[in-house]
Amino acid sequence: MQRTALVTGATGFVGSAVARALLGAGIGVRALARKGNDRRNLAGLDVEIAEGDLTDAASLKAAIRGCDLLFHVAADYRLWVRDPGQMMRTNVDGTEALMRAALDAGVSRVVYTSSVATLGHNQNGLSDETTPSTLADMTGPYKQSKFLAEALVRRMVAEEGLPAVIVNPSTPIGPGDVKPTPTGRLIVEAANGKVPAYVDTGLNIVHVDDVAAGHLLALDRGAIGERYVLGGDNLSLAGILAIIAQAAGRRPPVVKLPRLPRYPLAVVAEAWGRMSGREPFLTLDGLRMAKWRMWFSSAKAGQDLGYRTRPAEQAIHDAYRWFRDAGYCP
Secondary structure, eight states, X not given: OOOEEEEETTTSHHHHHHHHHHHHTTOEEEEEEOTTOOOGGGTTOOOEEEEOXXXXXXXXXXXXXXXXXXXXXXXXXXXXXXXXXXHHIIIIIHHHHHHHHHHHHTOSEEEEEOOGGGSOOOTTSOXXXXXXXXXXXXXXXXXXXXXXXXXXXXHHHHHHOOOEEEEEEOEEESTTOOSOOHHHHHHHHHHTTOOOEEOSOEEEEEEHHHHHHHHHHHHHXXXXXXXXXXXXXXXXXXXXXXXXXXXXXXXXXXXEOOSGGGHHHHHHHHHHHHHHOOOOSSOHHHHHHTTSEEOBOOHHHHHHHOOOOOOHHHHHHHHHHHHHHTTSOO
């Protein structure tokens, strides 16, 4: 008998990659999708659509009915929002409503997509699942909401028997980033020659299809209540921009800017964002996060799940080619 998984966020970047991986493994997919949202990432995929919203508990109960698996990938992922309360309602309250619907439906396994944003910073090396963190360590509403949502899932595992495994992706890039995500925006802006300088920070870059494969490994091999970092290669921002420039046939930026002088620019950019309703490219939270090299270890996932990744350079090239072919950049 074929297993069926409800996938939230299946119309999005990571969620659609997870949906494709599930279909490739012979698992049926029901995709939770908001009415009228962009469904280009599901084009040509044999999936069932269940219209609903994380802020509508009744729609979640209807969507999960008849499914024996749940992949909760959906999240409001923005580094700047006009209304942080809306992000909390989606990422925290919506997660709780969905997990309660999963318990009521008797699903056999939940894979919850958290983020490395919930982990602490290790000043002397790479952060991993054991690096401690508190809510006070979380910069901005996105990190705060993901921290609270993951804590909620872990509490429901311990107290209510929720059969959930948690995965913590780092910075996925690759094909299908239609929105695009903040990191996708960086690739587009850099490929278009609009990133003339950089700050001294770093990111852990991973191909979105490797993250999707990690979700399936967590389903089959993950231990309930455990969390697994799904990352790739640790690169400096300068190194990332150099790879993008090489792919786009441009010269990489060579000017390194200190963070502090950019804070007034971020204040102006956010003020304009509040008036225009458009997400600013430069934000205060983004500058605060740039203080740290966001580098992580996926050793636990490699050892316990058999998780493997392709080089970050390939992921960047794949992302650039998709953005180029989709008309985002030349």
